[in-house]
Amino acid sequence: MPNQQLLEHLDAKVLQGLIDRYYAGENVVALLKEFDVTCRPGDLWRHFPPDEAGRDCPMCSEPLIVPRLSRTGMRGKMTSPARCSACLHVETPRCTCATCSAARRLAVQEKERQDREAIANFCTCRWSYAPLKITPDQLSAEAAIALLSLVRCGGWLDDSSVGAIRNSVISFAPQDAEIQRQLLDVLLEYCLVAPLPNSPAGTFVTTGDDQGWQMESAHWAMLFPDPPGFIRQLECLVASSSWPEAWLADCHLVWKRLAAAECWEFCKYSVQKRDLPMPGAIALYALIENLLRDFSVSQCYQLIWASAADATDYRARKRISVHHAANFLIGACQRRADRSRTEHWLIKGFHRNFQHGRSQVSHVLHEVFLRHGEIGFYTSPIANSAC
Ligand SMILES: [Zn+2]
Numbered sequence: 265m266p267n268q269q270l271l272e273h274l275d276a277k278v279l280q281g282l283i284d285r286y287y288a289g290e291n292v293v294a295l296l297k298e299f300d301v302t303c304r305p306g307d308l309w310r311h312f313p314p315d316e317a318g319r320d321c322p323m324c325s326e327p328l329i330v331p332r333l334s335r336t337g338m339r340g341k342m343t344s345p346a347r348c349s350a351c352l353h354v355e356t357p358r359c360t361c362a363t364c365s366a367a368r369r370l371a372v373q374e375k376e377r378q379d380r381e382a383i384a385n386f387c388t389c390r391w392s393y394a395p396l397k398i399t400p401d402q403l404s405a406e407a408a409i410a411l412l413s414l415v416r417c418g419g420w421l422d423d424s425s426v427g428a429i430r431n432s433v434i435s436f437a438p439q440d441a442e443i444q445r446q447l448l449d450v451l452l453e454y455c456l457v458a459p460l461p462n463s464p465a466g467t468f469v470t471t472g473d474d475q476g477w478q479m480e481s482a483h484w485a486m487l488f489p490d491p492p493g494f495i496r497q498l499e500c501l502v503a504s505s506s507w508p509e510a511w512l513a514d515c516h517l518v519w520k521r522l523a524a525a526e527c528w529e530f531c532k533y534s535v536q537k538r539d540l541p542m543p544g545a546i547a548l549y550a551l552i553e554n555l556l557r558d559f560s561v562s563q564c565y566q567l568i569w570a571s572a573a574d575a576t577d578y579r580a581r582k583r584i585s586v587h588h589a590a591n592f593l594i595g596a597c598q599r600r601a602d603r604s605r606t607e608h609w610l611i612k613g614f615h616r617n618f619q620h621g622r623s624q625v626s627h628v629l630h631e632v633f634l635r636h637g638e639i640g641f642y643t644s645p646i647a648n649s650a651c
């Protein structure tokens with residue numbers, strides 16, 4: 265600890281001389297003896313009065329001072345921030361004095377206010393939050409399926425808003441497939457729902473000048489009249505025999521897209537299990553569409569799994585790259601499907617993969633709308649739609 269009395273027998277000029285000679289690198293033991301100072305040589309600098317910063321404290325206008333450093337510290341280019349001789353202010357960004365702490369709190373609050381304003385502007389420019397006049401029978405089946413799935417996944421937060429789909433025990437739709445975005449886009453285009461500007465942190469993200477948003481974490485404003493009542497009416501309509509005319513055909517289209525998404529998700533699982541990358545998207549979608557003409561999702565799973573094994577074997581034999589092997593999978597699967605058609609192979613199919621359970625869209629489509637349960641998984645959607 266600095267001892268003010270230790271150097272008080274030295275007048276200001278002599279003291280400055282001692283300080284200058286200390287920092288000039290003179291022998292400290294000799295200096296202690298010459299100036300009649302008693303302390304450990306390594307502690308001499310601690311007893312020097314602080315240097316003057318030459319400016320005043322911005323908080324209280326008293327002079328700022330700069331605490332001394334040892335000459336070793338000076339050689340190591342250490343610096344000591346200026347601090348106020350009267351208040352607790354220290355000239356660092358992390359100063360904990362009351363004024364700086366309050367200023368930082370204000371800056372954080374101002375940043376949060378600006379962020380909220382930017383999010384509100386982003387939302388109102390992008391979506392209408394006006395109440396919509398619509399009845400359940402005016403919805404397409406695709407929108408109705410998407411809406412029921414969203415409400416069941418997100419759950420009611422209050423009677424006009426629904427929570428985030430990422431918090432659902434059951435995933436909204438097969439993972440990593442486009443169908444989730446497509447179905448939620450249908451609801452946004454109808455202006456049936458809109459993301460709430462006060463959704464959880466991280467929903468709206470700013471990158472440079474671009475503002476983006478995450479569908480999974482958004483909370484949703486329900487913009488149709490009496491939302492809980494509307495959903496009850498919609499469920500009654502779905503359960504009735506008086507469906508709007510286009511609904512059945514619409515449901516089969518959603519079935520086909522859902523089946524394709526489930527195959528995509530399973531292909532991703534199969535290639536990951538064999539340390540292969542995903543095949544090219546265009547080729548894979550074309551393959552899946554071809555398979556679903558005659559095969560159920562269950563049978564497609566088996567064909568894809570076997571073809572992933574073929575690709576791995578081929579790679580081991582021919583020493584080809586993983587990308588080449590992933591593309592080989594497409595051809596192998598197509599050949600398997602073609603042969604099974606011409607030679608009438610019995611493809612028993614797989615059960616659902618426990619890592620990829622049924623999605624909410626699958627439950628709503630196959631249980632609530634089509635009411636045939638897992639027939640949707642064990643039969644071809646295209647063969648069915650032709651009936
Ligand atoms: Zn001050």
Ligand SMILES: [Zn+2]
Nearest residue numbers: 353359361364
């Ligand atoms: Zn401060």
